Amino acid sequence: MSFLLDGILAVTWQQCVMYLVGGLLIYLAIKKDMEPALLLPMGFGAILVNLPLSGAINQTMEGIGSTPGIIEWMFEVGIDAAEALPLLLFIGIGAMIDFGPLLANPKMFLFGGAAQFGIFAAISIAVLLGFDLRDAAAIGTIGAADGPTAILVSKVLRSGYMGAIAVAAYSYMALVPIVQPFAIRLVTTKKERMIRMRYNPASISKTTRILFPIIVTIVAGFVAPMSVSLVGFLMFGNLLRECGVLERLSDTAQNVLANLVTLILGITISFSMVAEQFVRVETLFIMFLGLVAFVFDTIGGVLFAKLLNLFLKEKINPMIGGAGISAFPMSARVVQKMALKEDPTNHLLMHAIGANVSGQIASVLAGGMILYLVPQLIK
Amino acid sequence: MFPLLAVNMDTLMDSFQLMGQGMVGIFVVLILIAIIVSVLTKITANKKDSDE
Numbered sequence: 001m002s003f004l005l006d007g008i009l010a011v012t013w014q015q016c017v018m019y020l021v022g023g024l025l026i027y028l029a030i031k032k033d034m035e036p037a038l039l040l041p042m043g044f045g046a047i048l049v050n051l052p053l054s055g056a057i058n059q060t061m062e063g064i065g066s067t068p069g070i071i072e073w074m075f076e077v078g079i080d081a082a083e084a085l086p087l088l089l090f091i092g093i094g095a096m097i098d099f100g101p102l103l104a105n106p107k108m109f110l111f112g113g114a115a116q117f118g119i120f121a122a123i124s125i126a127v128l129l130g131f132d133l134r135d136a137a138a139i140g141t142i143g144a145a146d147g148p149t150a151i152l153v154s155k156v157l158r159s160g161y162m163g164a165i166a167v168a169a170y171s172y173m174a175l176v177p178i179v180q181p182f183a184i185r186l187v188t189t190k191k192e193r194m195i196r197m198r199y200n201p202a203s204i205s206k207t208t209r210i211l212f213p214i215i216v217t218i219v220a221g222f223v224a225p226m227s228v229s230l231v232g233f234l235m236f237g238n239l240l241r242e243c244g245v246l247e248r249l250s251d252t253a254q255n256v257l258a259n260l261v262t263l264i265l266g267i268t269i270s271f272s273m274v275a276e277q278f279v280r281v282e283t284l285f286i287m288f289l290g291l292v293a294f295v296f297d298t299i300g301g302v303l304f305a306k307l308l309n310l311f312l313k314e315k316i317n318p319m320i321g322g323a324g325i326s327a328f329p330m331s332a333r334v335v336q337k338m339a340l341k342e343d344p345t346n347h348l349l350m351h352a353i354g355a356n357v358s359g360q361i362a363s364v365l366a367g368g369m370i371l372y373l374v375p376q377l378i379k
Numbered sequence: 380m381f382p383l384l385a386v387n388m389d390t391l392m393d394s395f396q397l398m399g400q401g402m403v404g405i406f407v408v409l410i411l412i413a414i415i416v417s418v419l420t421k422i423t424a425n426k427k428d429s430d431e
Contacts, residue, residue, distance in 0.1 A: 103416055103420065106413040106414075106416045106417050106420075107413065109409040109410070109412060109413040109416075110406070110409065110410070110413070112409060113402070113405045113406045113409045116401075116402070116405055117402065119401075120394075120397060120398035120401055120402060121398070123394050123397060123398065124391065124394040124395060124398060126394075127386065127387070127390050127391050127393075127394045128386055128391065130385045130386065132387075132390060133390050133393050133394060133397070136390075136394060137397065202420050202424070203420075203424060204420060205420070205423035205424065207419070207423045208416065208419045208420055208423050211419060212416065212419075215412060215415050215416075215419075216412055219408055219411050219412055219415070220408050223404060223407060223408045223411075224404055224408065358409070361409070361412075362405055362409060365404070365405050365408055365409070366401065366405055369400070369401040369404045369405060370397070370401065372404075373397050373400055373401060373404075374397065377393045377396065377397060378393075
């Protein structure tokens with residue numbers, strides 16, 4: 001009857017750590033409502049793939065040879081082969097986004113760009129910590145505040161830290177309401193946080209709404225060709241939404257497709273949380289660097305707004321710059337809440353939403369830029 | 380063992396270059412898009428009613 005003990009005897013301490021990590025992710029998802037759609041499947045998957053001799057991943061059995069495991073197969077097909085899962089998720093995300101507040105106020109595009117600074121700051125700090133450029137770039141992309149982009153970049157750059165990067169990306173996205181107020185207060189005064197902004201949106205024609213996703217794809221494609229898959233799928237989803245003749249497909253992309261892919265992506269990404277790959281000191285550094293990226297994203301956006309204020313007659317509330325990260329709509333809500341706290345009659349939500357959706361475009365552009373530039377720098 | 384603080388200066392310089400080129404690239408694309416959107420909004424402003 002000793003075969004009943006084979007599993008227990010094969011457990012390593014690293015696998016035990018992963019059970020705790022998995023349990024923690026499930027706890028955060030259920031009790032703290034932190035990105036439950038992703039963290040819960042990832043947490044359960046982390047336990048699943050780390051059970052000794054787990055049948056969920058490929059195993060070599062004596063007398064039989066190699067036997068395939070479902071999670072490893074899903075990883076190979078859904079992520080490893082052509083990054084299908086994160087890209088398909090972008091169709092759903094694109095179909096969910098209303099770019100109206102951004103189109104009505106195009107100067108908000110700038111804040112999406114400025115708030116990507118944290119990605120590059122985190123890359124440099126990761127290099128200072130001893131990571132090579134390829135891994136540092138993958139880690140920095142946590143600052144895109146966009147889980148699928150972080151997963152895709154780490155996959156394409158063949159980083160060995162995809163599991164830790166995915167966990168950090170989704171965890172910090174959920175922590176935006178804690179991280180951003182701290183970072184914004186660090187670089188603004190109360191007087192600056194009380195600045196009022198008039199909202200005079202331009203009226204947007206349906207033609208503009210339809211042409212917008214096509215224009216973004218073409219412009220991004222010419223300047224950063226590697227961003228085309230990311231930007232293109234995001235904008236394809238948005239075109240479904242705005243064209244007005246594909247309501248059923250738009251609805252499917254926003255709900256069924258997005259939910260299904262999210263479900264599968266969460267459990268699939270857990271393959272990269274196998275104990276040997278995850279339980280190492282670098283994971284702690286990656287968690288730290290993810291925080292650095294989010295803080296510098298926010299500071300970059302806020303300082304850029306303050307820089308613009310030096311030249312503008314009608315001042316911008318610098319907190320708007322902090323809303324330029326991709327975490328939608330949490331970041332816009334954080335700014336609105338902070339503005340109301342300083343002055344209960346100061347409503348910045350529409351400005352903040354404009355900057356926030358700009359951040360969604362800018363973050364995939366940043367991912368594309370990294371994929372385009374890093375191979376040139378390391379060759 | 381993970382080479383903590385084993386900084387390669389060439390890699391650090393590369394990371395700064397990546398920062399410069401990456402941020403410039405993002406801003407160039409976004410500014411181009413913002414200009415096109417602004418022009419498009421002006422051109423199509425009168426069409427709003429007929430479109431909707």
